[in-house]
Amino acid sequence: MATTKRTVEVSLSTTGLDAQGRPQRVPLVVDEAGNTVALEAPPGMEDEPDLSGDHMLINIGPQHPATHGVLRLVLELDGETVVRCIPHIGYLHCGFEKIGEYRQYNQIIPWTDREDYLNSPGNNVAFALGAERLFGIEITERCKVLRVMACEMSRIISHLVWLGTTCIDIGAFTPFLWAFQQREKIYEMLEAWIGARLTTSLTRVGGMGADIPDDFIPKLSAFVNTFPKVVDEIDRVITRNGIWVGRTVGLGVMSPDEAINYGLSGPMGRASGVAFDVRKDFPYLDYETYDFDVPVGTNGDVYDRFLVRMEELRQSTRILEQTIKRLPDGPVNVDDHRVILPPKSRATSDMESMIHHFKQVMEGPRPPIGEAYLAVESPKGEKGYYMVSDGSSKPVRWRIRPPSFVNLSAIPAMVEGHLLSDVIAINASIDIVMGEIDR
Amino acid sequence: MGLSPRPEPNFTELSGDEPWITTKLDAFVNWGRKNSLWPMPFGTACCAIEFMAAAASKYDIARFGMERQAFSPRQADLLICAGRVPFKLAPVLRRIWQQMPQPKWCISMGACASTGGMFDNYAVVQGIDSIIPVDVYVPGCPPRPEGLLYGIMMLQRKVGNERMSDKSLRNEMEPDPSSQLYIPPSVIDEISEPFGNSVHQTRSGL
Amino acid sequence: MSSDSTSFSPVIAGSALGSNAAAPATPKNVAHRGGALNPTVDAIRAQFAGAVLRADVVWGETTVVVDRARVHDVIRWLHDDPSQAYNYLSDVTAVEFRDLEQPIEVVWHLRSLPYRRFIRLKVLIEKGTPMDVPSVWDIYKGADWLERECYDMFGITFRGHPDLRRLLMWEQYKEGYPLRKDFPLRGRFSRSEQLRQALAANPEARYSKEELSIADAFEDLPADMRRRLDTGERTGE
Structure with a gap:
C-alpha cells in the first residue's frame, strides 16, 4: 500500500x-x-x-463570508498555528485608474464612489480637493463646512459597517443590526441631499452637486444627539464582553516602528501608537479649526483597533456638532466659469455665459500642466489622489493611494504565529474594502 | 437576450386534461420552494453593501423566506451576484454556480453584474450572463433594497409558475455548444460592443 | 511581533518640531509654480552632489528628480538621517505621458512624520532604456505591494524586490501592462477571447510552487508539471 x-x-x-x-x-x-x-x-x-513535521495548506477565499470581499488567503498551518500566510488579491480589479485617463475631471467623480464604496462621500471630497488643487481653485466657506460634514458622516457609516461585519465574524449578530439601523439614518440624509444612498457623487470640481435641503440640519442635529447613545449601547455590550476581549486582545500586534515601516495609516497605525492623522498633521478643509481628539492605542492589537474606531465614532459626532454650529450662509459653488456651469437662465440669455457653458460641456475644463497629490484621512487611513495633467481636459494619470491596500500588505506579519481562527479577527480588524484594494 | 431562441418546453401543451395530481403537486412544491429560497450572496462590491442593508433590520429579507443566508454554495438555491465581476473572478463565479445543487436560480444584482455597467474596460466581464444563466436582472447602481426585494418577488413568481414536467428547466449544466446556454463568441463580442455615449468617450483621444 | 508594553514607544507626528512650532494649517491660495522649496532638497544636494537633476515646486509640493543610479542611496539617507527622518512611504507609482517621446516617471511620495514634511521623488526612464529602478523594499516594508502593483500595471522592474510577481492581474495574463499608454482601454483581445482565457483557469487548483511545497505535494507531481512550476507557472492553467 x-x-x-x-x-x-x-x-x-x-x-x-x-x-x-x-x-x-x-x-x-x-x-x-x-x-x-x-x-x-x-x-x-x-x-x-x-505529525509535528506535517504542515497543511488551507485556502480561504476568494469567496468567503469572513474575508470581507474577494480576498484569498493561502495559509500554511502547523496544527492550528499559522506558519505562513500568502495573500492573493486582484479578484476585483476593475481598471479604475485606466478608465480615469479617458474621462474628464467631473466625470471621474462617479468612479470615486465605487472604489471605496463604504466611504463614497469622503472619496468624492478627496477627489474634488485634488482636482481643485490642480485647477488652482479656492472653494467657498460654506462648501468647506458641507464637505467636512460629508467626510464625517461617511466616516461614521464606514466604521459602522466595519463594526457590524466584525461583530458577525467574531460571533455577535446584534451589533450588526444596530449599526445598520444607524446607517439607514445617514443614508436617508444623504439621499435627501444628493439623491443616492450609497454611491453619492456628492461633489463637483469647485463645489457640490447640490446644496443641503431645508430639513437637513434638524435631521442631522437629531442624529448627532441620539447617535452617542447608540455608541454607548454597543460599547456596553461589547467592550467588556468576555468573548470579545478574549478573541481580540493580544492578536496581530504591530509595534509603532513596524507599523510605520509597513506604511500603516489610519486606525491601524494609530492603534499601533503612530500618532499620525492627516486631518491634524497635513490639514485640509480647515480641519485645524475644529476641536477633536485623535485616539492613539498603546498595544497595537485587534482590541486597540476596535477601541480607536469606537472613539473615532464619537469624535466624528463632535465634529458634526461643530459643523452644524458654524455652517455659514453664502454660495456653495465658486464663481469660476472654467469649472462651474453658469445658471440656466443666464446661459440662455447671455452670450458669454452660453460660450462658457458650451466649452465646459463640449470640451471639459482644462487645468494647467502640473501635478497634485492630495491626501485625506479616510476611515481606513491616508487616502491619496495623485493627478497629473498635461493641459488637456483628461488627466494623464489618476492614481489612487489606497490605504487598506497598504494596510492589508502587512497581514502576513500580523497573522503568523497566531491560530487559524484568529486570522479572521485580524483580517477583520484591518477594515479592508476590496473595491479599494484592487481598484 | 435575443441570442438563441429558447427551445420550446418539451412537455405536451396543456389541454385541460392534465392529471389533477400533477398540477396540484406542482403548485405545492413551488409554493414550498418560492417561500424558502436560500440565498447565497456572491457579494463583490458596492451592491453587497446594499444587500447587507436589505438583510438588516429595516428591510429584512427574512420576510421573504430568506432568513437563512447560505454562505456555502452547496446549501443554497439562489445565487445573488451582487457587484462587478472581473475576468479574474469569472472562473470562481462559474465554479460556485456549478457547486450549487439543482434546482437553482440566479439574480444578477446591479448594473455591473448585469451588463458590466460603467466598467467598459479590459478587466470586467460585460454581464455575468456570459458565464452563468440569470433569471432576474435587478437594475440600479447599486439597486436600492426595495429594488432587490422586487427582484426577489419577481423570482418568486417565476418559481411559482415552474412545471416539474418541463425538463428543459433543469437538464443542462455546461455551456457546451450543443446546449441552449452556449453563446457563440461572435455574439459575446456583439453584445459587449460599446454603445451610446461610451463610443464617444472611449474612442476619442487615445 | 512582541506585545511587550515596555518596548512600545509611540511615534508622534511633529515630534521633532518642538512645542513652539506653528501648528499645521490648511494651505490657502496655493501658487501653481514657485512656492517655498522643501529644505530637504538643499540637504540632498549637499549630501549627494549631482544626484538632483531638477527640483521644482508645483502646487506647493516639492518635486525632486533624482539620478536613477542613486535614488536608492538618496531614499536610504532620507529614511535614516535623523535630520530628515522620512520614515513613512506614502506611495510608489509611475506615470506615462500621452506624448510617447516623454520619459516614464517613477514616483515616490515620502512623508517625514517628525518634521511634517512631504516630498515627491522622481526618476525618469527614457523610452528605449531598460525599465528598471531599485526597489526600496529593504527600507520600507510597505513598498512590497506598491512595487508589485507598479510592475503589474507598467512593467517596471524593481531590482532587489524579493517577490516581484503580478499582483492584480493573474500571472498568465497575456495582454500586457494595462496602464501603459499603448494598451487599449478594452484590452488587446476580443471580449470572447478574454472570457475564454479567464474561464479556462481552474480557480481551485491555482497554487504556486511555493504554496504546493508547503503541503509536500510538489514532489508528488509529474516531472513535466514540476518543470513548468519551476519556471514560475502555476497549476490549473
Whole structure:
C-alpha cells in the first residue's frame, strides 16, 4: 500500500478512548487506485502519531463570508498555528485608474464612489480637493463646512459597517443590526441631499452637486444627539464582553516602528501608537479649526483597533456638532466659469455665459500642466489622489493611494504565529474594502 | 437576450386534461420552494453593501423566506451576484454556480453584474450572463433594497409558475455548444460592443 | 511581533518640531509654480552632489528628480538621517505621458512624520532604456505591494524586490501592462477571447510552487508539471 505524506485523520466516535484519554484515531491514506482506505494500525498504535513535521495548506477565499470581499488567503498551518500566510488579491480589479485617463475631471467623480464604496462621500471630497488643487481653485466657506460634514458622516457609516461585519465574524449578530439601523439614518440624509444612498457623487470640481435641503440640519442635529447613545449601547455590550476581549486582545500586534515601516495609516497605525492623522498633521478643509481628539492605542492589537474606531465614532459626532454650529450662509459653488456651469437662465440669455457653458460641456475644463497629490484621512487611513495633467481636459494619470491596500500588505506579519481562527479577527480588524484594494 | 431562441418546453401543451395530481403537486412544491429560497450572496462590491442593508433590520429579507443566508454554495438555491465581476473572478463565479445543487436560480444584482455597467474596460466581464444563466436582472447602481426585494418577488413568481414536467428547466449544466446556454463568441463580442455615449468617450483621444 | 508594553514607544507626528512650532494649517491660495522649496532638497544636494537633476515646486509640493543610479542611496539617507527622518512611504507609482517621446516617471511620495514634511521623488526612464529602478523594499516594508502593483500595471522592474510577481492581474495574463499608454482601454483581445482565457483557469487548483511545497505535494507531481512550476507557472492553467 502506497502511503503519501498527506494523511488524513478522522475521529471515530465509537471506538472508545486510548490510554491518554483521547479518542482513538485511524489514519486514512490514499492507495494506488485513488481510494481512501484506513491504514492498518500496527499493534499498539494507541499513541497519537507524530505529525509535528506535517504542515497543511488551507485556502480561504476568494469567496468567503469572513474575508470581507474577494480576498484569498493561502495559509500554511502547523496544527492550528499559522506558519505562513500568502495573500492573493486582484479578484476585483476593475481598471479604475485606466478608465480615469479617458474621462474628464467631473466625470471621474462617479468612479470615486465605487472604489471605496463604504466611504463614497469622503472619496468624492478627496477627489474634488485634488482636482481643485490642480485647477488652482479656492472653494467657498460654506462648501468647506458641507464637505467636512460629508467626510464625517461617511466616516461614521464606514466604521459602522466595519463594526457590524466584525461583530458577525467574531460571533455577535446584534451589533450588526444596530449599526445598520444607524446607517439607514445617514443614508436617508444623504439621499435627501444628493439623491443616492450609497454611491453619492456628492461633489463637483469647485463645489457640490447640490446644496443641503431645508430639513437637513434638524435631521442631522437629531442624529448627532441620539447617535452617542447608540455608541454607548454597543460599547456596553461589547467592550467588556468576555468573548470579545478574549478573541481580540493580544492578536496581530504591530509595534509603532513596524507599523510605520509597513506604511500603516489610519486606525491601524494609530492603534499601533503612530500618532499620525492627516486631518491634524497635513490639514485640509480647515480641519485645524475644529476641536477633536485623535485616539492613539498603546498595544497595537485587534482590541486597540476596535477601541480607536469606537472613539473615532464619537469624535466624528463632535465634529458634526461643530459643523452644524458654524455652517455659514453664502454660495456653495465658486464663481469660476472654467469649472462651474453658469445658471440656466443666464446661459440662455447671455452670450458669454452660453460660450462658457458650451466649452465646459463640449470640451471639459482644462487645468494647467502640473501635478497634485492630495491626501485625506479616510476611515481606513491616508487616502491619496495623485493627478497629473498635461493641459488637456483628461488627466494623464489618476492614481489612487489606497490605504487598506497598504494596510492589508502587512497581514502576513500580523497573522503568523497566531491560530487559524484568529486570522479572521485580524483580517477583520484591518477594515479592508476590496473595491479599494484592487481598484 | 435575443441570442438563441429558447427551445420550446418539451412537455405536451396543456389541454385541460392534465392529471389533477400533477398540477396540484406542482403548485405545492413551488409554493414550498418560492417561500424558502436560500440565498447565497456572491457579494463583490458596492451592491453587497446594499444587500447587507436589505438583510438588516429595516428591510429584512427574512420576510421573504430568506432568513437563512447560505454562505456555502452547496446549501443554497439562489445565487445573488451582487457587484462587478472581473475576468479574474469569472472562473470562481462559474465554479460556485456549478457547486450549487439543482434546482437553482440566479439574480444578477446591479448594473455591473448585469451588463458590466460603467466598467467598459479590459478587466470586467460585460454581464455575468456570459458565464452563468440569470433569471432576474435587478437594475440600479447599486439597486436600492426595495429594488432587490422586487427582484426577489419577481423570482418568486417565476418559481411559482415552474412545471416539474418541463425538463428543459433543469437538464443542462455546461455551456457546451450543443446546449441552449452556449453563446457563440461572435455574439459575446456583439453584445459587449460599446454603445451610446461610451463610443464617444472611449474612442476619442487615445 | 512582541506585545511587550515596555518596548512600545509611540511615534508622534511633529515630534521633532518642538512645542513652539506653528501648528499645521490648511494651505490657502496655493501658487501653481514657485512656492517655498522643501529644505530637504538643499540637504540632498549637499549630501549627494549631482544626484538632483531638477527640483521644482508645483502646487506647493516639492518635486525632486533624482539620478536613477542613486535614488536608492538618496531614499536610504532620507529614511535614516535623523535630520530628515522620512520614515513613512506614502506611495510608489509611475506615470506615462500621452506624448510617447516623454520619459516614464517613477514616483515616490515620502512623508517625514517628525518634521511634517512631504516630498515627491522622481526618476525618469527614457523610452528605449531598460525599465528598471531599485526597489526600496529593504527600507520600507510597505513598498512590497506598491512595487508589485507598479510592475503589474507598467512593467517596471524593481531590482532587489524579493517577490516581484503580478499582483492584480493573474500571472498568465497575456495582454500586457494595462496602464501603459499603448494598451487599449478594452484590452488587446476580443471580449470572447478574454472570457475564454479567464474561464479556462481552474480557480481551485491555482497554487504556486511555493504554496504546493508547503503541503509536500510538489514532489508528488509529474516531472513535466514540476518543470513548468519551476519556471514560475502555476497549476490549473
